[in-house]
Amino acid sequence: MPLYEFKCQSCGVFEEWRSLSQSSDPAVCPTCQQPGKRVISAPAVNLSSSLSLRHPRSEPELVKRETEPKPQKFQHQSCGRPWMLNH
Template sequence: MPLYDFRCAECGLFDASMPMSEVGPSTACPSCGQHAPRAITAPRLGRGASTAMRVHDATARTASDPGVVSGALPGGPRRSSRPVSTDPRHRLLPRP
């Protein structure tokens, strides 16, 4: 359900969660019960704490601040897992 902001003259700003079909230009303040008109605020479009948002932010950050490698990879040099052929005819094959 959407979250709407209302401003009470006595209590100040408060949030109210209600269906879009039931929201009006004003509502009663939960603290004092006075008429509180709806406040105009910026929309809350995303969930900043979600896992998807954190991954998106981390991915975007690598474009401007890439990690710098300062040494060799752990585990030493990597060896190919494929066996090397000793057949001289294989040297004549086209290479990709």
């Protein structure tokens, strides 16, 4: 069951575990028993410790593109027979 946040007009934000079918129903504040509206918030995400993540504020790596063209693997034949390479 997911954990949803609700907001009471007098007490503030509170959380409640609910099934998906009850997600849009108003919840009763545990302090003052008044109905509260659901607050849409960002989901909590837990990443596995086996993942290696960079520091979120690290600089991106600078990648330089080679300016000189690489030599071609095959030479073009001028004899008009492209299927005969290096013969």
